[in-house]
Amino acid sequence: MxxxxxxxxxxxxxxxxxxxxxxxxxxxxxxxxxxxxxxxxxxxxxxxxxxxxxxxxYLIHSLELLKVVEAPDSKKFLFKTRDGHIIETVLIYERDHLTLCVSSQIGCAVGCTFCATAKDGLTRNLRVEEIIGQFLQVQSLTKDKIRNVVFMGMGEPLANYENVRKAVEIMVSSWGLDLSKRRVSISTSGLINQLNRMAQDPLMRELNLAVSINAPFQSLRESLMPLSKTNTLEELLEVLYSFPYPPDRRIMIEYVLIHGVNDEVEHAKELARLLKKGKKKFKVNLIPFNPDPELPYKRPPMEKVYRFQKVLWEEGISTFIRISKGIGLFGACGQLRSKRLVLR
CATH class of the missing domain: 1.10.150.530 (DNA polymerase; domain 1)
Known part of the structure; x- marks a missing residue:
């Protein structure tokens, strides 16, 4: 045990x-x-x-550290589980603090076509000790204290709800890692049943919430994120509008901009229309697509990114551009992949 x-x-x-x-x-x-x-x-x-x-x-942790890959803005840790699978964890150097991007699954079943993790499919959920073990091992090798944790690594956190919830309890409890709830973020592709469950959970609903939209039209979102067929954009927005967040906090809407796919002015205008009535409840993170040689998409030129942002700003929607760190070591948003042959 x-x-x-x-x-x-x-x-x-x-x-x-x-x-x-x-x-x-x-x-x-x-x-x-x-x-x-x-x-x-x-x-x-x-x-x-x-x-x-x-x-x-008893044992304390179950992960074997295989390799550390360093870049100026981040550091990627490759761990092997007891049953021989590889998971990836990324330490991100922010201006005045450290953020740890942890994985919650081995692979992912969501199937987003722009995400490298999806190419492996889902092997299994990570257990509580495997989630906590990522933090413990990285912190034990890191001089400065890790202040932020984001569940934005491999997998869909809300599809592994029970294990993620218990790991979060350990992270935020005074007897545990004692992190602030406002420094723990859950990123989800928009699983409606689990979001409703999170909304009713006194622990989980106090965390930062980031939701991937990636397309303002249902048909386009289905082509990029197949889960949207059963977790429709309309239903998702209803859940987000009713999510019990205090007035001083906002839900992060994440939007990966893919060249020639979802980065036109018409997409920005429709996204603004969808969010406008709740513009004080949301803020938008625009993420230029992080290239991967195994994916058919391209990163848009920055002038298109700025143009997209301008449309949203003009509608009064707080919109920020997030240039992902860790691109050089394949540790950025959408690039984590357990079966990538990095160990060669």
């Missing part, structure tokens, strides 16, 4: 069953989440017998 798959309450029950004092659970988690000690032998406020018991019966 993995310690990092348990909440404090669950670990307290475990140590109680062993016959230890309940506070031992807090001591163990303090070593892991505050000091980033990943070896039971170093937990010196536990007895030798207790450390030996933990070593014989």
């Amino acid at each position: 993995y310690i990092t798959s348990l909440t404090l309450q669950e670990l307290e029950e475990k140590v109680k069953q062993i016959g230890w004092e309940r506070y031992r659970a807090h001591q163990i988690l303090n070593w892991i989440y505050k000091r980033f000690v990943l070896d039971f032998e170093q937990m010196t406020n536990l007895s030798k017998e207790q450390r030996a018991f933990l070593k014989d019966n």
Whole structure:
């Protein structure tokens, strides 16, 4: 069993069953989440017998670090799971803080045609300890503290709801990684049932929410994001308009701009029309497509990106251009892929 798959309450029950004092659970988690000690032998406020018991019966994390690929603006970590799969995690250097982009699945079943991860299909969901293990291993190798976590790596987070939720609980709890809820972001392709579930969840609805739209017309969105056939754009917008966000926060609408596909003025005008009545509830992130040799799309010229932004700004919709970091190491938005032959 993995310690990092348990909440404090669950670990307290475990140590109680062993016959230890309940506070031992807090001591163990303090070593892991505050000091980033990943070896039971170093937990010196536990007895030798207790450390030996933990070593014989528990593990802390399940990922093997295979390789680190560095670029000036980011660093990509390749991990191998116990069953031999590869997952990717990206550390992003922001101006005044570090952001960790974590994966939630091995592959992805959503099937977005502009995303490299989708080419592998879905192998399986990541377990709680595999999600938390990404943070722990990267932080243990990083001098500065990681302040932000974004579920924008491999996979659709809301399709792995239970494991992602429990990982989030560990991340934001005072006994865990103690991150601010406003520094944890969930990025989704727009799974309507799961978004409704998130809206009713007191923990999950306080996180930052980013939703990929990528096309303002239903038929075009279906061609880019096949899930839109059953999670229609109209239904998605209804859910987002009713999402219980406080007035001082906004839902991020993510829009990947693909040259000659969804980057024309008519697309910008229709997107503005869809969002205009709730313009104080949304902000738009325009993401120029990150090229991949295995995908048939191209990045639009920046003049088209600025033109698209101008249309939205003129309608009073806050719109920002996000130039993804990590492009040089295939660690940018839409570029993560478990079966890419980077290990050669």
